[in-house]
Amino acid sequence: xxxxxxxxxxxxxxxxxxxxxxxxxxxxxxxxxxxxxxxxxxxxxxxxxxxxxxxxxxxxxxxxxxxxxxxxxxxxxxxxxxxxxxxxxxxxxxxxxxxxxxxxxxxxxxxxxxxxxxxxxxxxxxxxxxxxxxxxxxxxxxxxxxxxxxxxxxxxxx
Amino acid sequence: xxxxxxxxxxxxxxxxxxxxxxxxxxxxxxxxxxxxxxxxxxxxxxxxxxxxxxxxxxxxxxxxxxxxxxxxxxxxxxxxxxxxxxxxxxxxxxxxxxxxxxxxxxxxxxxxxxxxxxxxxxxxxxxxxxxxxxxxxxxxxxxxxxxxxxxxxxxxxx
Numbered sequence: 001x002x003x004x005x006x007x008x009x010x011x012x013x014x015x016x017x018x019x020x021x022x023x024x025x026x027x028x029x030x031x032x033x034x035x036x037x038x039x040x041x042x043x044x045x046x047x048x049x050x051x052x053x054x055x056x057x058x059x060x061x062x063x064x065x066x067x068x069x070x071x072x073x074x075x076x077x078x079x080x081x082x083x084x085x086x087x088x089x090x091x092x093x094x095x096x097x098x099x100x101x102x103x104x105x106x107x108x109x110x111x112x113x114x115x116x117x118x119x120x121x122x123x124x125x126x127x128x129x130x131x132x133x134x135x136x137x138x139x140x141x142x143x144x145x146x147x148x149x150x151x152x153x154x155x156x157x158x
Numbered sequence: 159x160x161x162x163x164x165x166x167x168x169x170x171x172x173x174x175x176x177x178x179x180x181x182x183x184x185x186x187x188x189x190x191x192x193x194x195x196x197x198x199x200x201x202x203x204x205x206x207x208x209x210x211x212x213x214x215x216x217x218x219x220x221x222x223x224x225x226x227x228x229x230x231x232x233x234x235x236x237x238x239x240x241x242x243x244x245x246x247x248x249x250x251x252x253x254x255x256x257x258x259x260x261x262x263x264x265x266x267x268x269x270x271x272x273x274x275x276x277x278x279x280x281x282x283x284x285x286x287x288x289x290x291x292x293x294x295x296x297x298x299x300x301x302x303x304x305x306x307x308x309x310x311x312x313x314x315x316x
Contacts (some may be wrong), residue, residue: 003223010219023203032215036222040231044233097209100202116171116200117207122163126280141162144192147199 001044009037013056016118017063021116024067024109026101034070038063060118060128064110071106100150108143115140164192171200242302249299256292263288 001009022031024090041062050058054090101109114120122140126133166186170193173179179187185191 002282006223007219014216014219018216019207019210022215023206026209028215032217036217036225039222039265040226040229043223044230097202097205101206112199112203113207116196116203119168120173137163141192144195146200147197147202150202 001046001105006039006043013059014039016056017059020060020113020118021063021067023113024106025070030070034063034066037066041066057124057127059147060114062128064129065108067106100147103150104143104147107139108146111136111140111143112147161192164190165194165215166190167196170197174204214217246299246302249295249302253292253295253299254292256288256295260292 014035018031018035022028022039025031025034038059042059047058062130104112110129111125114125120128122136124131125131125136127139129136131139166183171184172185173183174197187197
């Protein structure tokens with residue numbers, strides 16, 4: 001891959017991957033480090049030619065594996081360090097985003113992000129995470145239920 | 159039995175992104191537990207995504223490219239020096255085996271007749287040849303190990 005080809009690929013894919021990494025870890029510095037590592041691994045491995053969607057999924061797969069490596073080392077399991085000024089309660093739903101994200105497990109954040117922010121289907125999530133489609137469906141169901149459950153007490157007290 | 163997914167889930171999440179929730183879809187959300195949970199969970203994720211504005215934070219493509227190239231060179235050098243590392247290990251193993259064989263022969267000679275056995279061993283052609291080979295291998299192995307340690311196992315750090 002030439003530098004020019006890489007630049008156009010990077011411009012097209014880096015932002016959503018960085019958002020995913022920051023969204024799942026809750027840390028911008030970690031997200032940026034992992035983003036660079038994701039593309040380094042991609043370039044060093046030189047995967048066979050893929051179309052844009054396959055490349056995108058492949059990059060998400062590398063990013064997800066890097067996140068898992070961090071959690072396996074227990075570097076940072078908690079969701080943290082998002083600037084305080086960026087957080088506020090949603091007036092309609094009374095959602096404290098920080099609390100809800102912090103209460104979710106890393107894998108739950110991963111799956112929910114891919115499904116609802118990236119808009120990936122179950123098969124795409126499976127390709128991006130290395131899980132089986134049936135497992136994605138089940139894990140996503142649990143994550144969704146948990147996330148929704150975190151909001152219920154607040155709603156009831158409103 | 160609880161359903162774990164609904165075919166309208168994608169539409170519900172899309173409605174959150176666009177802000178367009180039709181009356182029919184609203185009715186569906188009210189009657190479908192899966193979609194109601196998906197809506198709540200997606201709200202958390204989308205709100206987080208909107209708070210984590212990362213447009214300006216993407217590292218420069220050139221920086222990532224340079225880092226990947228450096229990593230690639232390092233990886234190529236590692237691959238190129240791998241045979242040398244294997245040779246070093248084999249040399250060390252060979253030295254140990256030769257030393258074991260020499261000790262075994264020596265011990266055999268001693269057990270038969272201490273002094274005459276020693277003379278027979280050292281004066282014999284086989285013993286002399288083995289000693290020279292052992293010496294040559296030991297010098298070679300020592301040089302390889304010394305050279306490897308001096309240059310950091312032949313792999314320059316970046």
